[in-house]
Amino acid sequence: MHDLIVIGAGPGGLDAAMEAAEAGLKTALVEKADLGGTCLNWGCIPTKIMLGATSAIEELAGQTKMKVASGSIDVDFAALQRRKEKLVAGTRKATALRLKTLGVDVIYGTAHVTAPGKIEVTGDTPTTLEYDKLVIASGSRPTFFPGLEPDNDAVIDSNGFLALESMPESLIVVGAGFIGIEMAQIAHRLGTKIHMVDALDRVAAAEDPEVSKVLGSMFKRWKWNMRLGVRVQSVTTRNGKACLRLDSGDEIEADKALVAVGRGPVTDGMNLEALGITIERSGIKINEYLEAAPNVYAIGDVNGIIQLAHAASHQAHYVVSRLSGKTEAAYVSGPVPSIIYGSPEVMHVGKSVHEVIQSGQPCEVSTLQLAANPMAQAHAATQGVVKVIWSDGKVAGVTAVGHDVSRLTTPSTMIVQEGWAPEDAYETIFPHPSLDEALMGALKAERKTVSAD
Amino acid sequence: MHDLIVIGAGPGGLDAAMEAAEAGLKTALVEKADLGGTCLNWGCIPTKIMLGATSAIEELAGQTKMKVASGSIDVDFAALQRRKEKLVAGTRKATALRLKTLGVDVIYGTAHVTAPGKIEVTGDTPTTLEYDKLVIASGSRPTFFPGLEPDNDAVIDSNGFLALESMPESLIVVGAGFIGIEMAQIAHRLGTKIHMVDALDRVAAAEDPEVSKVLGSMFKRWKWNMRLGVRVQSVTTRNGKACLRLDSGDEIEADKALVAVGRGPVTDGMNLEALGITIERSGIKINEYLEAAPNVYAIGDVNGIIQLAHAASHQAHYVVSRLSGKTEAAYVSGPVPSIIYGSPEVMHVGKSVHEVIQSGQPCEVSTLQLAANPMAQAHAATQGVVKVIWSDGKVAGVTAVGHDVSRLTTPSTMIVQEGWAPEDAYETIFPHPSLDEALMGALKAERKTVSAD
Numbered sequence: 010m011h012d013l014i015v016i017g018a019g020p021g022g023l024d025a026a027m028e029a030a031e032a033g034l035k036t037a038l039v040e041k042a043d044l045g046g047t048c049l050n051w052g053c054i055p056t057k058i059m060l061g062a063t064s065a066i067e068e069l070a071g072q073t074k075m076k077v078a079s080g081s082i083d084v085d086f087a088a089l090q091r092r093k094e095k096l097v098a099g100t101r102k103a104t105a106l107r108l109k110t111l112g113v114d115v116i117y118g119t120a121h122v123t124a125p126g127k128i129e130v131t132g133d134t135p136t137t138l139e140y141d142k143l144v145i146a147s148g149s150r151p152t153f154f155p156g157l158e159p160d161n162d163a164v165i166d167s168n169g170f171l172a173l174e175s176m177p178e179s180l181i182v183v184g185a186g187f188i189g190i191e192m193a194q195i196a197h198r199l200g201t202k203i204h205m206v207d208a209l210d211r212v213a214a215a216e217d218p219e220v221s222k223v224l225g226s227m228f229k230r231w232k233w234n235m236r237l238g239v240r241v242q243s244v245t246t247r248n249g250k251a252c253l254r255l256d257s258g259d260e261i262e263a264d265k266a267l268v269a270v271g272r273g274p275v276t277d278g279m280n281l282e283a284l285g286i287t288i289e290r291s292g293i294k295i296n297e298y299l300e301a302a303p304n305v306y307a308i309g310d311v312n313g314i315i316q317l318a319h320a321a322s323h324q325a326h327y328v329v330s331r332l333s334g335k336t337e338a339a340y341v342s343g344p345v346p347s348i349i350y351g352s353p354e355v356m357h358v359g360k361s362v363h364e365v366i367q368s369g370q371p372c373e374v375s376t377l378q379l380a381a382n383p384m385a386q387a388h389a390a391t392q393g394v395v396k397v398i399w400s401d402g403k404v405a406g407v408t409a410v411g412h413d414v415s416r417l418t419t420p421s422t423m424i425v426q427e428g429w430a431p432e433d434a435y436e437t438i439f440p441h442p443s444l445d446e447a448l449m450g451a452l453k454a455e456r457k458t459v460s461a462d
Numbered sequence: 463m464h465d466l467i468v469i470g471a472g473p474g475g476l477d478a479a480m481e482a483a484e485a486g487l488k489t490a491l492v493e494k495a496d497l498g499g500t501c502l503n504w505g506c507i508p509t510k511i512m513l514g515a516t517s518a519i520e521e522l523a524g525q526t527k528m529k530v531a532s533g534s535i536d537v538d539f540a541a542l543q544r545r546k547e548k549l550v551a552g553t554r555k556a557t558a559l560r561l562k563t564l565g566v567d568v569i570y571g572t573a574h575v576t577a578p579g580k581i582e583v584t585g586d587t588p589t590t591l592e593y594d595k596l597v598i599a600s601g602s603r604p605t606f607f608p609g610l611e612p613d614n615d616a617v618i619d620s621n622g623f624l625a626l627e628s629m630p631e632s633l634i635v636v637g638a639g640f641i642g643i644e645m646a647q648i649a650h651r652l653g654t655k656i657h658m659v660d661a662l663d664r665v666a667a668a669e670d671p672e673v674s675k676v677l678g679s680m681f682k683r684w685k686w687n688m689r690l691g692v693r694v695q696s697v698t699t700r701n702g703k704a705c706l707r708l709d710s711g712d713e714i715e716a717d718k719a720l721v722a723v724g725r726g727p728v729t730d731g732m733n734l735e736a737l738g739i740t741i742e743r744s745g746i747k748i749n750e751y752l753e754a755a756p757n758v759y760a761i762g763d764v765n766g767i768i769q770l771a772h773a774a775s776h777q778a779h780y781v782v783s784r785l786s787g788k789t790e791a792a793y794v795s796g797p798v799p800s801i802i803y804g805s806p807e808v809m810h811v812g813k814s815v816h817e818v819i820q821s822g823q824p825c826e827v828s829t830l831q832l833a834a835n836p837m838a839q840a841h842a843a844t845q846g847v848v849k850v851i852w853s854d855g856k857v858a859g860v861t862a863v864g865h866d867v868s869r870l871t872t873p874s875t876m877i878v879q880e881g882w883a884p885e886d887a888y889e890t891i892f893p894h895p896s897l898d899e900a901l902m903g904a905l906k907a908e909r910k911t912v913s914a915d
Binding site: 013020048054055057058060062064065068069071075076077078079080081082083084085088089092096100105112162278309317318319320322323326328344346347348356381383384386388389413415416418419421422423426435436437438439440441442443445448 | 530
């Protein structure tokens with residue numbers, strides 16, 4: 010009998026299991042694949058390793074354009090893959106060690122609910138476990154529209170991209186969201202010709218339209234073949250190549266096609282219905298305490314709130330606080346920041362202009378272009394903007410696009426959380442020179458009322 | 463008659479003049495050299511432009527060491543100098559335009575007090591000006607110990623370094639403080655052999671000893687000839703080369719020697735004595751309102767509080783708030799952050815371990831090594847540490863060394879300013895993956911009492 014069983018060892022499940030064990034709960038963690046989940050193994054971390062390993066290419070390109078530097082950089086993609094595997098395996102190993110030290114029982118296999126309070130783990134050695142409380146943190150997986158399913162030959166998903174043995178000469182990227190954008194940049198840096206296709210008429214449609222505009226103009230400058238506002242009929246492998254057919258009848262051919270049109274919750278095969286859990290399209294339905302059923306919580310991607318690792322970790326911390334009697338309050342998330350890495354980077358936290366206006370509040374924005382920022386100038390990457398979104402005289406949100414703007418994320422998160430008024434920007438001393446000063450500048454810039462975004 | 467005359471157009475003086483003009487004061491700004499002062503023209507900004515332009519070299523070196531990448535980067539130093547001049551000139555021009563728009567009278571020349579309320583500006587067209595209030599923001603200049611004065615032949619100061627027409631093959635750097643360290647890194651990246659000499663037994667002696675240790679080990683790995691804890695007798699040009707003689711009699715020869723042993727206030731030639739101002743070795747003596755004499759303020763490097771541009775700007779904002787009747791309170795500075803840029807970077811803000819212990823308070827520290835951080839791993843730069851200094855259960859200071867740690871500066875400044883308690887680290891959602899998580903990890907790490915640093 011375990012006090013707590015956690016299903017899924019991604020960021021949410023791991024944090025829940027570790028914090029519960031630290032709090033003295035007898036805890037088991039069930040994982041059907043690898044410790045670390047999508048984030049560590051097929052998502053955020055491998056992508057960042059590939060972006061990091063190729064960042065010198067983009068830095069050099071900027072200085073070359075300014076005629077300050079010249080040279081060439083060759084990335085050995087097979088070696089990069091090995092290094093990625095090594096780093097990820099190292100983190101998995103450290104995680105396993107930490108779980109062991111904490112006394113968490115880690116069981117590999119697929120969890121299957123047999124009755125409330127009871128699960129069976131199918132796998133090499135089937136095990137039956139009993140729990141007092143259950144946390145479902147089973148995550149998400151890529152989803153596809155009909156006709157866009159990868160065949161894992163020339164048509165691949167994000168997992169397939171991260172497992173490539175060599176970079177293709179040309180790549181169709183279906184989906185101009187953050188996954189498509191980050192992966193396309195990796196391929197672009199390694200010399201791949203990019204064709205980017207999306208049904209929406211702008212890239213990064215979850216971001217501020219001004220951010221999309223800056224990104225879009227950069228992608229064009231990089232000579233990406235941008236096909237926005239088009240509908241895809243099919244993507245298939247034909248003679249070993251990826252062939253994308255648009256509704257218009259146009260076809261695009263490339264060595265590979267990456268389909269990155271979204272991710273959906275993993276809820277199948279666990280017999281969650283036996284617990285009386287409601288599963289909606291976006292994920293497991295939860296109440297204000299993140300409960301999916303009596304004694305059962307759902308956290309992370311699977312509950313459909315937001316698909317971000319740090320949100321899952323925050324939810325995990327809440328659930329353990331609740332289970333260990335430290336809080337009885339409903340779950341309240343602070344502002345959840347979001348980053349697209351690469352060159353440029355994108356960040357946002359808090360409300361968008363659209364959300365403030367939708368909520369019926371007057372909305373003001375103050376912006377600063379990066380052009381005059383000395384750090385952006387130093388890195389020959391001055392295109393970009395920082396935008397502060399104000400509601401009721403307080404900072405409601407911040408978004409930015411440009412060189413290294415991910416570094417504005419944590420201060421912006423704190424500023425949104427604290428709801429800074431305009432004068433607060435004068436109280437904190439920002440370092441000079443720094444890109445951070447662009448955030449300070451945007452906070453101090455003239456606020457203009459906007460009525461639509 | 464001007465409401466306000468500002469002497470010195472560095473960051474403090476510029477901000478004072480601009481904010482005063484915005485507040486409706488008739489303002490004049492006197493500058494003997496270039497708008498932007500040391501920071502823009504011979505300090506922070508040119509250094510960052512050179513570090514930025516060469517950053518790909520260090521990024522590539524990291525990946526090359528991991529056998530992931532290979533290649534070569536050539537920086538055209540003359541082109542970099544031209545670009546630096548162009549960027550700096552552009553900022554000067556934008557600054558001049560902004561001053562003009564605001565109606566600030568800019569007068570080039572050396573200010574000389576003739577009587578309280580009256581100054582003469584000597585220069586191409588001598589001018590006499592009258593003021594109601596005076597702000598002295600005349601900044602600092604390099605200072606030297608006897609025997610270390612640059613001859614501007616083979617022995618140069620930081621101004622001389624930034625004006626070099628080509629990088630020497632070898633460079634002696636006298637002074638392992640932040641100026642010496644940043645400039646030595648620029649030269650190192652461009653292939654220069656570095657000899658670093660300091661009387662103290664560790665580099666970056668203003669930083670935490672653990673930070674010095676990490677920096678020192680990197681410099682050794684880069685094969686810098688480190689001569690610490692030695693006394694320099696002289697540095698002279700001999701047969702066109704720089705020759706440094708130690709007290710021990712040892713000699714070091716190199717193509718150039720950069721002497722960066724400190725900066726001191728610029729107070730001469732202005733006849734400040736006529737105002738009853740007291741000038742100490744560290745700078746102009748001021749009271750709690752930053753007043754040096756009735757109706758006379760001193761801000762920035764010249765008052766000796768701290769030699770940092772952003773501190774000067776903060777003081778400028780206070781003085782203008784006071785002059786325009788917005789505050790009558792004494793000057794209170796929030797925590798002033800400090801950064802050494804390069805690879806690695808160094809940051810600190812708030813109190814050091816030493817300062818907490820000196821104040822008689824119990825001191826705790828919590829630390830996190832960067833080794834497991836995915837962003838540090840991605841950039842093949844995992845050596846480094848984040849250290850949080852606690853006093854009385856609150857965060858009193860933060861320091862860090864390692865890849866990209868400058869991005870921890872602004873959040874750390876806010877955290878120190880707010881005096882976070884341990885539980886506060888769970889309230890704010892840090893983005894994943896990010897280097898910022900190393901700060902979160904250090905905040906959440908076990909706190910250990912330290913009795914000496």
